[in-house]
Amino acid sequence: MKQFKIKTINAIAKEGIGLFDTRFLVDPSETDPEGIVVRSSKVELTQFPNLLAIARAGAGVNNIPVEEATEKGICVFNTPGANANAVVELVYTSLGIWLRNVEKSIEFCQGLTGMNDDEINREVEARKKKFKGEEMAGKTMAVFGLGKIGVGVANAGLHHGMRVFGFDPFPALDNIHHLSPEVTLARSRKEALAQADFISIHMPLNKNTHGYVTEKDFLEFVKPGAVLINYARGPIVDEDAVLAALASDKLRGHVSDFPSVKFLGHDQILVTPHLGASTSESEENCATMAVKELKNYLEFGNIVHSVNFPNIETIPTVDVHTRLTVINRDQPGMIAMISNILGDKHINIKNYTNKSNGTVGYNIIDCAGPVPVDVQEKIAEQEGVLRVRMIPLEIRGRQV
Numbered sequence: 001m002k003q004f005k006i007k008t009i010n011a012i013a014k015e016g017i018g019l020f021d022t023r024f025l026v027d028p029s030e031t032d033p034e035g036i037v038v039r040s041s042k043v044e045l046t047q048f049p050n051l052l053a054i055a056r057a058g059a060g061v062n063n064i065p066v067e068e069a070t071e072k073g074i075c076v077f078n079t080p081g082a083n084a085n086a087v088v089e090l091v092y093t094s095l096g097i098w099l100r101n102v103e104k105s106i107e108f109c110q111g112l113t114g115m116n117d118d119e120i121n122r123e124v125e126a127r128k129k130k131f132k133g134e135e136m137a138g139k140t141m142a143v144f145g146l147g148k149i150g151v152g153v154a155n156a157g158l159h160h161g162m163r164v165f166g167f168d169p170f171p172a173l174d175n176i177h178h179l180s181p182e183v184t185l186a187r188s189r190k191e192a193l194a195q196a197d198f199i200s201i202h203m204p205l206n207k208n209t210h211g212y213v214t215e216k217d218f219l220e221f222v223k224p225g226a227v228l229i230n231y232a233r234g235p236i237v238d239e240d241a242v243l244a245a246l247a248s249d250k251l252r253g254h255v256s257d258f259p260s261v262k263f264l265g266h267d268q269i270l271v272t273p274h275l276g277a278s279t280s281e282s283e284e285n286c287a288t289m290a291v292k293e294l295k296n297y298l299e300f301g302n303i304v305h306s307v308n309f310p311n312i313e314t315i316p317t318v319d320v321h322t323r324l325t326v327i328n329r330d331q332p333g334m335i336a337m338i339s340n341i342l343g344d345k346h347i348n349i350k351n352y353t354n355k356s357n358g359t360v361g362y363n364i365i366d367c368a369g370p371v372p373v374d375v376q377e378k379i380a381e382q383e384g385v386l387r388v389r390m391i392p393l394e395i396r397g398r399q400v
């Protein structure tokens with residue numbers, strides 16, 4: 001029976017790894033994997049010529065060269081929503097720490113070590129005014145990026161008694177259905193920022209969002225004294241622009257999950273060490289979702305939650321002998337070409353499913369009989385074809 005070689009990069013929760021059965025050989029030191037499960041480490045594709053798929057146990061895929069993967073016919077998955085609640089909770093925890101001076105007040109309490117109880121009490125009551133903070137209730141929050149996390153942050157803002165604006169130029173219907181109707185959808189960055197006391201960023205890092213938070217079209221519109229929160233990715237924020245905004249009191253504070261040379265030690269900046277998704281629950285959710293996606297693709301060619309290929313899931317019926325999958329550039333004539341090559345060889349197609357995402361087309365072709373290697377090779381060498389796979393169906397009691 002075919003066994004798939006899986007490489008794990010980073011610590012992947014055991015609840016996910018445990019889902020790999022005897023059809024999979026899982027090893028962090030695997031040098032020739034067909035599948036990879038990874039968190040935030042950078043993935044280099046040149047080292048892995050037989051790689052079929054990468055599952056990112058998390059949301060952001062900026063550590064994976066997605067365009068290169070597409071060209072090589074490598075499917076990239078992520079785990080949408082699996083760590084969203086962890087980030088939502090930490091956004092409000094960190095904002096609360098910043099607003100109530102919790103970090104400095106803890107340091108102060110630790111400094112009382114060695115005093116007796118009367119002395120401690122006297123110091124506490126005399127000095128607590130230094131740590132006076134402010135509340136979230138009654139303030140206004142602007143959320144940029146209304147995806148799995150942004151929707152949660154926006155809804156939670158209402159629960160904290162705030163007025164909430166949301167801005168997202170490409171919202172997904174599924175996410176917007178979960179957004180409370182009390183959140184105001186802003187039509188521009190300016191509208192979202194003009195009244196916001198707190199601004200929370202929740203978009204992916206890509207070539208369009210690199211340096212998104214800078215003076216022009218963003219900081220120029222903030223209400224003086226706003227607090228900027230970034231639990232998305234460090235490079236979305238232009239650090240020099242934020243430092244200048246803090247120096248001029250345009251921003252009052254910055255809360256970030258991405259420490260840097262420029263941010264560390266700054267009195268108005270609170271940083272956490274990329275902790276957004278680091279909870280037991282979220283690590284388990286991400287790992288189990290990532291492993292299920294990878295297994296489904298390697299064993300059946302099904303695609304669920306891919307960021308570069310169209311999503312298609314079909315179950316082979318009992319009369320299917322061989323499942324062939326073809327990844328192609330989205331161009332005319334591909335379905336006819338594949339069907340003709342199979343037809344010329346008298347291979348009966350039981351089911352043909354095709355979908356495009358505008359860049360890549362994906363075909364699942366369930367055949368009644370075996371598909372000889374020379375037929376696969378002929379399809380693979382046609383212009384526009386990126387990759388062809390014959391999926392072993394031994395799992396269903398077949399030998400191919």
Ligand SMILES: NC(=O)c1ccc[n+]([C@@H]2O[C@H](COP(=O)([O-])OP(=O)(O)OC[C@H]3O[C@@H](n4cnc5c(N)ncnc54)[C@H](O)[C@@H]3O)[C@@H](O)[C@H]2O)c1
Binds near residue numbers: 208257276
């Ligand atoms: N700090 C952490 O540990 C942590 C954890 C999880 C996710 N993240 C980061 O948060 C990002 C968002 O995660 P998610 O699960 O909500 O993803 P998601 O894909 O569900 O949502 C992202 C949203 O951002 C929107 N968007 C894209 N470009 C935009 C722009 N220019 N302006 C406004 N909105 C824009 C998209 O339309 C989408 O709705 C991830 O890509 C990842 O980088 C960080």
Ligand SMILES: O=C(O)[C@H](O)COP(=O)(O)O
Binds near residue numbers: 276
């Ligand atoms: O994009 C994500 O899901 C987060 O940044 C989490 O990254 P991590 O898995 O390395 O904690």
